[in-house]
Amino acid sequence: MPNDLINTDPIVAQNFFLAIDGEQLLLSGVSGLDLELDVVTIQQNGPSGKKQAIKTLGNSLKVPDISMTRMAPMDAMNDPIWKWFHAVRDEGFSGTKREGSRKNGSIVLYDTAFTEIGRFNFFNGWPSKISTDGLSTDSNDPVKETVTLIIERLERIK
Secondary structure: OOOOOOOOOOOOOOOEEEEEOOEEEEOOEEEOOOOEEEEEEEEEEOOOOOEEEEEEEEEEEEOOEEEEEEEOOOOHHHOHHHHHHHHHHHHOOOOOOOOOOOEEEEEEEEOOOOOEEEEEEEEEEEEEEEEEOOOOOOOOOOOEEEEEEEOOEEEEOO
8 A cells, every 4th residue: 555645734624813904813613615616507308308407617606604703802892803893884885995894814724833724815705793602601611703704705825
């Protein structure tokens, strides 16, 4: 059996963070890093009268929502995500330009030596929802919150 079946270490799914506006925000979970092409199905009859289904590439890339989990900040009003959420909620998207409350950023992956090994860039994102975990007197778990980012494009560049 050859020894070169796996010639690199796997990406460990615990070393990552959100990079946005020059800040690095720690996360405890991320989902929605899906890159999916649109598929168009065409049904037609073949020469013998049998139905055939043909699948082909559509004209768009499906864009996911990114869901990020993190420890709830002690001071939400000074937290960058909460400030961003309040700006979107209070000011909306006004004017003729699409800048402002929409931001570009990255989910950055590291190996165990903390060398960057992966990067998902998102474009024109904005927080649509912040959910705080349920609270209970019988729990010793830290309070977490889940942030939903609406994005217009996602690319894995590394």
